[in-house]
Amino acid sequence: MRELLDKRLVIVTGKGGVGKSTLALALGLAAAKQGKRTIVCEVSAQEQLSRVFHRAEVGFHEVEMADNLWAISIDPDESIKEYLLIQLRVKAMRDLLVNSRIFGYLAAATPGLRELVTFGKVWELAQADRRVKKGRTYDLVVVDAPATGHGVGFLQTPRTFANVARVGPIRHQAETLDAYITDHRKTGVALVALPEEMPVNESASLESQLTEDVGASVDRIYMNGLYPERFPADDVARLEPVAAEENGIVRAACRAAVSESRRASTQREQLARLTEMTSAPVRTLPFLFEPQLGLEQLRELAEEVA
Amino acid sequence: MAGVAELLDDKKVCICAGSGGVGKTTTSAAIAAGMAARGKKVAVLTIDPAKRLADSLGLPELGNTERQVDPALFAEAGVETEGGELWAMMLDAKATFDEVVRRHAPDAETRDRILSNRIYQQLSAALAGSQEYMAMEKLFEIWAEDRYDLLVLDTPPTRNALDFLEAPRRLTQFIEGRALQVFLRPTGFATKIFGRGASMGLGVLKRITGVDLLQDLSEFFQAFSGMVGGFKERAERVNELLADRRTSFLVVCGPQGEPITEAVYFHRKLVEAELPFGGVIVNRVHYEDGLPAGPESLEQELEDELGDADLAARVAANFEDYRALAARDRRNVQHLTREMRTRAVIEVPYLDSDVHDLGGLMEINRYLFAAGAEERAEIAAGV
Numbered sequence: 001m002r003e004l005l006d007k008r009l010v011i012v013t014g015k016g017g018v019g020k021s022t023l024a025l026a027l028g029l030a031a032a033k034q035g036k037r038t039i040v041c042e043v044s045a046q047e048q049l050s051r052v053f054h055r056a057e058v059g060f061h062e063v064e065m066a067d068n069l070w071a072i073s074i075d076p077d078e079s080i081k082e083y084l085l086i087q088l089r090v091k092a093m094r095d096l097l098v099n100s101r102i103f104g105y106l107a108a109a110t111p112g113l114r115e116l117v118t119f120g121k122v123w124e125l126a127q128a129d130r131r132v133k134k135g136r137t138y139d140l141v142v143v144d145a146p147a148t149g150h151g152v153g154f155l156q157t158p159r160t161f162a163n164v165a166r167v168g169p170i171r172h173q174a175e176t177l178d179a180y181i182t183d184h185r186k187t188g189v190a191l192v193a194l195p196e197e198m199p200v201n202e203s204a205s206l207e208s209q210l211t212e213d214v215g216a217s218v219d220r221i222y223m224n225g226l227y228p229e230r231f232p233a234d235d236v237a238r239l240e241p242v243a244a245e246e247n248g249i250v251r252a253a254c255r256a257a258v259s260e261s262r263r264a265s266t267q268r269e270q271l272a273r274l275t276e277m278t279s280a281p282v283r284t285l286p287f288l289f290e291p292q293l294g295l296e297q298l299r300e301l302a303e304e305v306a
Numbered sequence: 307m308a309g310v311a312e313l314l315d316d317k318k319v320c321i322c323a324g325s326g327g328v329g330k331t332t333t334s335a336a337i338a339a340g341m342a343a344r345g346k347k348v349a350v351l352t353i354d355p356a357k358r359l360a361d362s363l364g365l366p367e368l369g370n371t372e373r374q375v376d377p378a379l380f381a382e383a384g385v386e387t388e389g390g391e392l393w394a395m396m397l398d399a400k401a402t403f404d405e406v407v408r409r410h411a412p413d414a415e416t417r418d419r420i421l422s423n424r425i426y427q428q429l430s431a432a433l434a435g436s437q438e439y440m441a442m443e444k445l446f447e448i449w450a451e452d453r454y455d456l457l458v459l460d461t462p463p464t465r466n467a468l469d470f471l472e473a474p475r476r477l478t479q480f481i482e483g484r485a486l487q488v489f490l491r492p493t494g495f496a497t498k499i500f501g502r503g504a505s506m507g508l509g510v511l512k513r514i515t516g517v518d519l520l521q522d523l524s525e526f527f528q529a530f531s532g533m534v535g536g537f538k539e540r541a542e543r544v545n546e547l548l549a550d551r552r553t554s555f556l557v558v559c560g561p562q563g564e565p566i567t568e569a570v571y572f573h574r575k576l577v578e579a580e581l582p583f584g585g586v587i588v589n590r591v592h593y594e595d596g597l598p599a600g601p602e603s604l605e606q607e608l609e610d611e612l613g614d615a616d617l618a619a620r621v622a623a624n625f626e627d628y629r630a631l632a633a634r635d636r637r638n639v640q641h642l643t644r645e646m647r648t649r650a651v652i653e654v655p656y657l658d659s660d661v662h663d664l665g666g667l668m669e670i671n672r673y674l675f676a677a678g679a680e681e682r683a684e685i686a687a688g689v
């Protein structure tokens with residue numbers, strides 16, 4: 001199996017609120033540091049990238065964020081326009097479709113088409129020979145995929161769409177994307193989980209769906225936000241009596257320590273469950289005691305993710 | 307500020323909304339259990355309950371219909387229910403969509419044509435808003451049967467809570483298929499919209515999409531066209547239920563910057579849409595900040611108490627970390643309170659362990675149903 005960052009496309013996915021965007025950025029930073037020309041894609045207009053890098057907005061442009069690191073926020077409508085420009089070589093034809101908004105009408109009426117075209121843009125970015133004129137060639141594309149509600153959503157889009165359209169160029173496009181997703185040399189999936197029961201369950205079922213139903217390669221599972229084990233059992237045994245006493249701040253500090261230790265150990269149980277329930281290698285990322293994660297913390301995480 | 311019981315007094319519907327990963331499902335279950343413990347007949351409609359929680363409530367396989375939680379479990383947890391009942395169901399968007407089609411289809415043939423159409427089969431999975439709408443649809447259906455004192459809806463896990471509010475509009479727009487009129491009547495109507503060159507445009511489109519896709523679409527919308535009226539009317543009534551004065555939206559969020567920002571934004575949209583906002587629940591708050599600032603001498607005091615300089619230093623450093631998080635949470639919650647101009651902010655502390663049984667829900671309810679912020683702080687401090 002190739003190393004995750006040696007692939008051309010890495011899809012970061014997981015349940016809502018587990019830190020997918022943070023991990024996607026950390027992976028991007030890690031790859032860029034290895035000298036790979038890397039682009040991180042947001043696909044649902046979260047604009048978290050702009051916050052971290054203090055930019056006004058990323059938008060549907062490839063914007064350089066740091067050395068070797070670019071970012072783009074993929075907008076479906078813009079993707080549709082671009083898709084048509086690439087698909088239709090005859091200028092009159094594409095002007096007709098783009099200007100008449102007729103394709104937009106089709107996209108509004110066809111479930112999944114917008115998502116398909118969005119994915120199409122991700123695929124396009126990963127091509128050595130870019131379809132976009134004078135497109136920069138990237139060594140790695142990292143996608144911050146939308147939160148999974150039920151099932152595998154985003155990654156299943158091409159397959160779903162291939163089922164909707166039986167023939168024609170869109171079907172062909174959907175099949176091309178599906179083939180790319182299931183090409184284990186080119187595309188890898190990084191799952192993000194939290195050390196809690198629900199996210200662990202969801203990660204296990206996601207892994208099996210991604211592997212069995214989609215046929216993608218789940219290369220790594222990141223257990224995010226793991227509390228450090230600061231106080232071993234014998235410490236806790238000494239702290240507990242003090243934590244139970246009536247003594248303002250000393251008691252509160254001991255309570256916090258006992259609490260940290262309990263959370264850390266509950267989390268270790270969940271880590272064990274995750275390892276037991278999944279087959280991809282599990283990597284842990286520390287909980288950072290920082291009120292808000294900034295670039296500095298992301299660089300710290302980048303050291304841990306690669 | 308009062309607790310959940312006061313917020314939901316006299317309400318028939320409680321909608322727990324918020325972005326993913328903030329503990330909505332657990333909060334919904336806790337609220338439902340808490341109201342049942344106060345003598346109400348409550349049903350909680352949930353999307354994906356944690357398996358251990360569902361198992362522990364004796365509901366290993368929640369289906370698309372409500373099932374009652376064994377009252378004996380309340381007794382075991384030491385809770386007197388005063389005649390209250392707790393029911394739960396797991397929402398199945400596809401099954402609900404099928405029910406809607408069956409209900410509105412004018413005849414068996416139309417029904418079968420829709421149910422077997424490939425576009426339709428992908429709908430509930432691929433159409434934005436369909437899961438959310440089907441949750442509302444089910445809520446409305448159960449509400450109309452009037453068998454419960456209170457319904458608690460755990461909204462589907464969307465990135466953005468707003469998707470929930472936009473779901474009916476999105477879905478009706480789709481079902482109306484105005485976009486598709488173009489493809490149904492390609493000549494006249496399309497020319498009107500797209501001007502000359504429309505038929506040529508369609509020709510190009512067919513080359514891109516393949517004729518069969520357009521045919522499937524056209525079949526789907528033709529079959530659906532007879533149901534549009536009934537469907538829209540239903541969606542309007544669903545909207546009326548959401549806006550009813552006996553409905554209450556509780557916004558659920560976490561104490562970090564992003565969930566707070568989203569909650570504030572969602573609240574503003576609720577107000578704009580004239581939907582009944584009840585209050586906000588902030589989960590996993592670090593409470594340590596309630597204490598006086600750590601004196602310089604803390605480490606020394608700890609050492610005196612513990613007789614171990616190394617341990618004392620680690621405990622003090624850990625406490626500083628906690629206090630920093632607690633300070634952030636306090637700032638964020640204050641910001642939230644100011645922005646929402648509400649006093650109905652209920653904070654639930656970050657508990658040491660996961661909730662996976664009725665006892666755990668009751669532990670959360672000590673905070674959710676506490677008489678006020680002071681009482682909550684006292685419980686958190688273990689006084």
